[in-house]
Amino acid sequence: MSLKLLLIPVALLLLLVAYHIASGFMIAKAIAAPNSSVKSIAAVMVRPPFQMATPHRTLLTGIRFAIIPSVSACGTVTCTGETAKPRCPEGCPQGYCYCPGCQISGCTPNYCTYVGGNRYCVYRNVSSIDCQQHGDCNCISCEEDYNNSCTAPRPCAPGVYCE
Amino acid sequence: MNQRLRVLAAFLSLTVSPATIFAQRIVFDSSRDICSKLGFQVQWDSESQRMIAYRDTSEPACPSVRVFSSSGSNVTLYPLKDFPGANYIDIWAVTGSVRGEIVISATLGYGPRNTRPIPIKSLLLTYDATGILRAVWDVDPYLHHHVAADSAGNVFALGEKGAASGGDYPLLIKYSPTGEVLGETLSTGLFSAKDAVVVSGSPNGEAKIFIKKDHLLVWIAATQELFTFSLDGVLLSRSSLSSAIQQMVDLSGGTRVRVLEVGVDSNQGIVFQVLLRQKLPAKAKVALARVTPDGSFENWIEPSSDGDVHRFLGLTADDKNVFLEKVSQKTVAIDLNRQ
Numbered sequence: 001m002s003l004k005l006l007l008i009p010v011a012l013l014l015l016l017v018a019y020h021i022a023s024g025f026m027i028a029k030a031i032a033a034p035n036s037s038v039k040s041i042a043a044v045m046v047r048p049p050f051q052m053a054t055p056h057r058t059l060l061t062g063i064r065f066a067i068i069p070s071v072s073a074c075g076t077v078t079c080t081g082e083t084a085k086p087r088c089p090e091g092c093p094q095g096y097c098y099c100p101g102c103q104i105s106g107c108t109p110n111y112c113t114y115v116g117g118n119r120y121c122v123y124r125n126v127s128s129i130d131c132q133q134h135g136d137c138n139c140i141s142c143e144e145d146y147n148n149s150c151t152a153p154r155p156c157a158p159g160v161y162c163e
Numbered sequence: 164m165n166q167r168l169r170v171l172a173a174f175l176s177l178t179v180s181p182a183t184i185f186a187q188r189i190v191f192d193s194s195r196d197i198c199s200k201l202g203f204q205v206q207w208d209s210e211s212q213r214m215i216a217y218r219d220t221s222e223p224a225c226p227s228v229r230v231f232s233s234s235g236s237n238v239t240l241y242p243l244k245d246f247p248g249a250n251y252i253d254i255w256a257v258t259g260s261v262r263g264e265i266v267i268s269a270t271l272g273y274g275p276r277n278t279r280p281i282p283i284k285s286l287l288l289t290y291d292a293t294g295i296l297r298a299v300w301d302v303d304p305y306l307h308h309h310v311a312a313d314s315a316g317n318v319f320a321l322g323e324k325g326a327a328s329g330g331d332y333p334l335l336i337k338y339s340p341t342g343e344v345l346g347e348t349l350s351t352g353l354f355s356a357k358d359a360v361v362v363s364g365s366p367n368g369e370a371k372i373f374i375k376k377d378h379l380l381v382w383i384a385a386t387q388e389l390f391t392f393s394l395d396g397v398l399l400s401r402s403s404l405s406s407a408i409q410q411m412v413d414l415s416g417g418t419r420v421r422v423l424e425v426g427v428d429s430n431q432g433i434v435f436q437v438l439l440r441q442k443l444p445a446k447a448k449v450a451l452a453r454v455t456p457d458g459s460f461e462n463w464i465e466p467s468s469d470g471d472v473h474r475f476l477g478l479t480a481d482d483k484n485v486f487l488e489k490v491s492q493k494t495v496a497i498d499l500n501r502q
Contacts, residue, residue, distance in 0.1 A: 030301040033248030034273050036280040047356060051289075051298040053342025060319045081279060083306070083325070084364040085253065086200030087219065094193055094216055095205025095474060103471050104423060105438060105447040110364050114251060115270050115306055116283040117325040 019059065026062035030054045082121035085113035092135075167355075185405050187499040188294055189214050194493040198225030198253070205495065207476035210374050211259035214476075214497055215268075221251040221276065228257055228290075230265055233499055238294045242269060245288075251276055256320075260312035263292030263467045266319065268307040287318060287338070300342040308361050309372045311379065312356045315475045316340035321372050323358035334361055335372075335381065337396050346396035349381065360385040368422035374425050375476070382425045389425075390432065402431065402458050410460040411452055415439040415467055423449070426478040433455035434484065438473035439467055451475055451484075468490070478485070 027046040029036070030053050046050075054062065086108050088097035098106035112121035191214065193203070194229035203216035214231040220243060228240040243252045246483035249271040256268040267288040273283030282317040285306045289298035307322030318338040333347035351357040360383050361370050367414040378399070381390040386403040391396055408420050433454040440447050454460055463470075464484070473486040477497060488496045 003214055017322075024182075027301075030303070031284075031286075031299050033246065036248075050296050051341065053298070053300045054346045055302060056337055056343050057301070057303070083362055085255070086204065086299070086369070088204050088361050089203065090200055090421075091492075092193055093492055094203040094494075094495050095487045096489065097202060097204055104474055105449055105469060108363075114279050114281070114283070115253075115285065115325070116274075116280060117304065117306075119325040144365045 001132070008047045012024065022063075023059045026057070026059055026066070027052050027054050030062065074101065078112075079118050080120050081118075082112040082114050083119045084110040084121055087111050087113075187233060189230055189233055189497040190490070190494065191216060191229070191496065192494045194224075194491075195258055196493075197470055198222055200365070203229065205474075205476070206257070207486055207487075208259040208499070209477050209480060209485075210261055210314075211263070212480060213259050215255040215257050215259060215265070215431065219251065221254045227252055227269075228265065228267060231258065238290075240265065240267075240290055240294055242267065242294075242296070248270055249279075249284075252415065254273050255306065255308050256310045258310045258312050260316065261314045263291045263317060264297070264312065266310050266312050266314070266318050266370065268302075268310050268322070270306065273310070277434050287320065287342075300338065302336075308363065309370055311372045311374050312381075313397045315372055315394075315418070317345065319372060319374075321361050321370060321381065323361050325358075331357075331448060334358060334391075335396075347389065348392070348398065354383070355385060356385055360436070366419070367423060371425060373427075376429055382422075384422055388423075389427075391431075402456075404454060404458050407452075407454045407458055407460040408435075411435075411437055411439065411450070414460070415441075415448065415450070417441050424475045424477065426475070426484075428478055428482040432461070434464065434475070436480065439494065441469075445469070463498075 024045045025041060028041045032041050032044060086097065089099050089109055092102035096102040096104065097108065098104050099109055175498055178254040184423050185460065198220065201218050202220045204212060205216045208215055209277065212233050216229045217227060220227050223241060223243040225241045227242050231240040243249060249270045253270045254267060258266050260266065269286050269288060272281055272335050273285045284301060285303050287302050287307065288296060296324040304324045305322040306325065307320035309321040311319045317340060320336050320338065321334055321434045324332060331352035333350055335349035335440045336344060337346040349406065354360045363369055365385040368382050369386055371382040373380055377394055379392040379394060383390065387403060387408055389402045389404060390398065391400045411420050418438045421438040423438055428434065435454060437450055437452060438447055438451060446469040448467035448469045449472045450463055451465040452460065453462055453464055473488050476485045476487050479485060483499065485497055485499070486501060488498065489494065490496050
């Protein structure tokens with residue numbers, strides 16, 4: 001009887017230690033490069049080169065993602081996994097990321113940039129109305145900021161889990 | 164003795180003053196940058212009084228972030244070097260804190276840029292003032308498009324999950340200095356466009372978050388609204404500025420306005436640099452406008468111009484306007500003495 005009473009706190013302590021180690025391992029795994037070896041992840045966990053955290057994941061969700069990778073679904077349209085991102089055109093003075101001519105009276109070029117997940121982004125027709133109205137269209141080899149269509153369509157198909 | 168002191172004072176004023184004046188001018192010369200295929204985006208961090216430049220890169224040896232302070236100290240960051248195995252890094256947002264730290268929202272790609280799907284990591288990175296990586300937080304499933312940091316080391320991030328869970332979810336997250344979620348607010352349910360309000364590409368301009376006088380300000384360009392939060396995440400006000408912006412359209416005889424940059428002064432007055440679209444065949448014009456805290460158009464600070472004008476970056480801590488000047492094709496500067 002007394003041995004059983006002793007085993008309960010020991011078991012709880014072991015569970016706590018195991019939880020702590022597993023949490024640390026899953027955080028290190030999330031930060032490490034994909035396909036990193038268990039050994040290298042464990043090394044980072046033991047001697048972390050910087051502070052690490054996964055604020056939106058618990059140990060359980062981390063294990064779930066490790067076992068069952070997330071999938072993306074966008075209902076009737078295939079996800080591109082891309083979203084719009086402003087980028088500075090080549091040859092412009094730093095910070096003057098506009099076209100045409102790098103002047104701030106121009107457009108902000110946005111590029112569809114791959115980030116994964118359930119996102120959808122398409123490049124617009126380069127001969128946009130805005131471009132036609134305001135002169136030189138040659139610079140618009142990219143998506144610009146007028147009537148951007150990177151936000152449709154949504155949401156996920158019913159019953160499909162999306163990350 | 165007095166004569167000697169005067170001579171010493173004169174000597175000091177001659178030697179120190181030029182340095183002081185120079186320190187008020189922040190210069191970014193990229194003429195020696197051999198990686199400069201993509202240009203840097205430049206922003207002003209009013210909290211830490213620093214110019215921050217950033218760009219995406221696929222070369223570990225190429226800097227992604229450069230930070231220039233008015234004191235003359237500069238920091239250059241190579242985040243891709245800190246992540247062996249990553250093929251490229253995209254920088255979505257950068258901010259500085261008064262503690263000297265630099266917080267970066269970035270995605271790392273583990274595969275060729277033009278191949279997909281490839282593993283992507285969405286991270287918040289914290290570098291110290293000397294450029295050493297101190298913290299890495301995997302913020303998946305969020306992708307943060309805008310970040311700000313307070314003096315206590317808390318990080319505020321405005322981001323989206325890419326329609327992750329179907330229902331409404333918070334766009335604004337407050338993280339502790341150790342990466343715990345301290346608060347979540349600004350639900351997608353507040354906006355008809357849902358989480359698209361934080362994604363780039365709105366014809367009204369880009370969203371922005373920044374801290375001013377112990378308040379967190381969130382500019383949602385898509386709806387032309389300014390949200391004011393306490394640093395505890397309590398919503399203090401939600402102001403629509405669409406009537407002031409419409410007034411700008413009417414006064415300029417234009418067709419529509421795109422907000423290029425927004426700054427808020429210590430008295431909650433708002434400064435906008437705006438792009439005024441004109442009826443054909445006139446060219447678009449750029450102007451600087453002041454809007455009162457109650458959301459009324461007050462006046463033009465700089466009249467509209469269709470010439471090549473300086474970019475307004477925001478305000479200093481003592482409410483001076485900050486402009487990015489083009490010195491040459493490879494050099495830009497901020498003159499903090501300019502009014």
